[in-house]
Amino acid sequence: MKLLALLSLLFPLQLLAQNTQTIKIQLRDEINGQAISGATVSIPKYQLQSVSDDQGSVRWDGVPVGRLEIEISALNYGKKILKELLLEKSKQLILDVELQQVSRELHAVTVSSAGNTIPALLSAEKITSEQIFRYPATFFDPARLTMTLPGVANTNDQANNVSVRGNNPSYIQWRLEGVEIVNPNHLSNAGTFADKPAAVGGGTNILSAQMLGNMNFLSGAFPSSYGNALGGIFDMNLRAGNAEKYQHVVQVGLIGVDLSSEGPINKRKGSSYLVNYRYSFTGLLGLAGVNFGGEKIDFQDLSLYLNFPTKRAGTFSFFGMGGVSSNIFAPDADSTKWESAKDLNNIDFNARMGLVGAKHQVRLWNKYQWKTVVVNSSSEDLRNAYTGNQNVDYDYAAKNYLSFSTSFSGDLYKWWAFQFGVNLSHQFTKFNYIDSGELFYSYDNLQVQPYVRVSNRKSDRFNYNVGIMFPYYSLSQSQYAEPRLSASYYLLPKHQVKVAYGLHSQVVNSRVGLYLPNKPSRSHHFTLGYQYDIDQKQSVSVEAYYQSMFNLTRFDSLYMSVMNGYELGDFRGGYFLPNQKNQGRNYGIEFSYKRYLENGFFALANATFYKSQFKAFDGKFYDSRYSGDYIYNITGGKEWETKKGKIVGLNTRVNWVGGFRDYFIDVTQDNGVTYVGWRLDQPLTVKYDDYFRVDLRAYIKTTKKKGSETISLDLQNLTGRENVGYNYFDIFTGKIEQKKQLGLVPMLNYRWEF
Secondary structure, three states: OHHHHHHHHHHHHHHHHOOEEEEEEEEEEOOOOOEOOOOEEEEHHHOEEEEOOOOOEEEEEEEEOEEEEEEEEEOOEEEEEEEEEEEEOOEOEEEEEEEOEOOOOOOOEEEOOOEOOOOOOOOEEEEOHHHHHHOOOOOOOHHHHHHHOOOEEEOOOOOOOEEEOOOOHHHOEEEEOOEEOOOOEEOOOOOOHHHOOEOOOOOEEOOOOOOEEEEEEEOOOOOOOOOOOOOOEEEEEEOOOOOOOOEEEEEEEOOEEEEEEEEEEEOOOOEEEEEEEEEEEOHHHHHOOOOOOOEEEEEEEEEEEEEEEOOOOOEEEEEEEEEEEEEEEOOOOOHHHOOOHHHHOEEEEEEEEEEEEEEEEEEEOOOEEEEEEEEEEEEEEEEEEEEOOEEEEEEEEEEEEEEEEEEEEEEEEOOEEEEEEEEEEEEEEEEEEEOOOEEEEEEEEEEEEEEEEEEEOOOOOEEEEEEEEOOEEOOOOEEOOEEEEEEEEEEEOOEEEEEEEEEEEEOOOOOOOOOOOOOOEEEEEEEEEEEEEOOOOEEEEEEEEEEEEEEEOEOOOOOOEHHHOOEOOOOOOOOOOOOOOEEEEEEEEEEEEEEEEEOOEEEEEEEEEEEEEEEOOOOOEEEOOOOOOEEEEEEEEEEEEOOOOOEEEEEEEEEEEOOOEEOOEEEEEEOOEEEEEEOOOOOOOEEOOOEEEEEEEEEEEEEOOOOEEEEEEEEEOOOOOOOEEEEEEEOOOOEEEEEEOOOOEEEEEEEEEO
8 A cells, every 4th residue: 555655646746757738728619609617628648637617718737748639528518529639848739629519418529629610511621730740741731731632633733723623723712710812822823834823822821830720621512601612712710829828939941941939918818929930942952853944932921910818808819911922034044055945035923912800709698709800911923024125925913802701600599509790802803914915904893792501409410501691793793692501410320421502603713704794603512421430530431522513604616614724824815705604513422531640640541533524615515624533542640659758750642633634736837837726626635644642751759858849851752753734835846845743852841849
């Protein structure tokens, strides 16, 4: 007995001697934001258990650092298990967790992180900053991480543009804190045809992963609070800084420096700041053997988030971000070394983007939650190509979005919950470009999107969401009623069937098809899914979808559709007429397996089989540009954790995508004159070779006395395979050439957190 007593005294001393840190948890109702008291919260790994106080808070000090999971259960709420959590010596783990009310206790609901609940039952995935830093070759960009998900295909290695379920990448929408914003990416011309700026993607996100909370990625049948999107939504959220302790990050790698700081503004009132600055360059990557086609690439950005909670008036937040980027190409001074048409020109590309916003959240009468957000975002892209002193190719694009959103949510009656609100966005867009001639135009569009959603959770096996949005577009003086529905049913405790439907619309997010009256493109989304939870750490799922599109711009005598192009300059603006009788369809099936990180191992595997087709003027359907037919992904890894808190990880990803399609380039000679043109009088008859890429990430996390450090090496395209980008006619060589994507890209990185 004396020995047992002595051991019991020594055990806590042993814990204190280890590297430890603090965990803080805030529990709220997902509908009305009410603090949940009396909930049981535990960490099974360390046999720790606590009960949330009257403010819904739980705090543990002196928890050993390392991987862990947290279990939460509360009366009248479903049980939630938070997985893939990492407690580090350098910073406190702060979790804001939303719980869902249920009529009786269900089997455990497994999620990968804390944060806001996704308001969708199907075709939605939550992306965490922890995953961004763990998955291979993301380059700390959340959009690149989505390429590991079913139905998502990367369009070029140099950029984060993606095609979701065969859709045109221009049908992607970016949101921040719940409102639509302009393209938030550096280098929008990265990987595009003829280096023209794209509408929604770029080389990397301007918002550093240090600033992000969770990001919701939706791929179809969106809930009623989402409008003006057809092909996918990136819904980003910022995180508040630590209101109790100062924390800092210094990150240095082959592409530059990333600096972050957070901490309290007023500890007594709980206000905090979070700021991040990043300066990047590619010179070191060039020395490492990466070929960017002789281009000098630079970018830098600054982001800020200020959070001010009050006792009675709610929480006020103010945020901003801005970035500038450039891409400069100068041919070799010795013209005998020129190899392609690009060498005939000096090319300058410069871009900038900025955003400021404010958010207010407040609880009313202890039953309801009111949230308001206003954001003003702007972007500007300018590309010049010079032959001697003559500007032979000029592209300019500018956008400004003033967006506002307000929503009111709460419990309606017993197991009924509601949300209603309105999204407003005034969008001004201007284009000016010179190619074979000069074209300038601008337009502004006011979007008003009132909506309502009602949810029912009375049954422990069946729940559903019903909603409707009434979007109005001033550009075409159009207004629609767009119903939304989603439901889930437990056949057995671990077997769940889901269904979703939505009618959606979107103004084309590029200059392609912007001819008045320019009615929005529209589509019906149908999704049917099945999920089997094998256990608390792994699951399998199947989703089948059908997207019927209409009101698409087309040309009456050519095999063209807005479904096929996304870059500025793809069609030089001269082909499309104000004919919006075109139709399209995307359909497919997705198979997925997921194993959350547990016992040092995680895995994600999926296979997608799909078709994307447009209806031509002859009444027949033809494969669109992004109809690759299949996508295969395997992502997985292993971590080894030592008793001293060191973590060694080795993760990999294998990606195989069916080749995209293109128009045939016709080259003819007549009296010594060469004529070149796309055969637009034919369907997309060119099928590129399949895309295949293997990525690898190795890292070591070491806990120090005053913080922690991580040394990592990412290898994108480990095998160095030269995947096809696109075909083009090179006037210098006089032949049809094939533009290749990037080869092996190494990314060595050092990260110090203190």
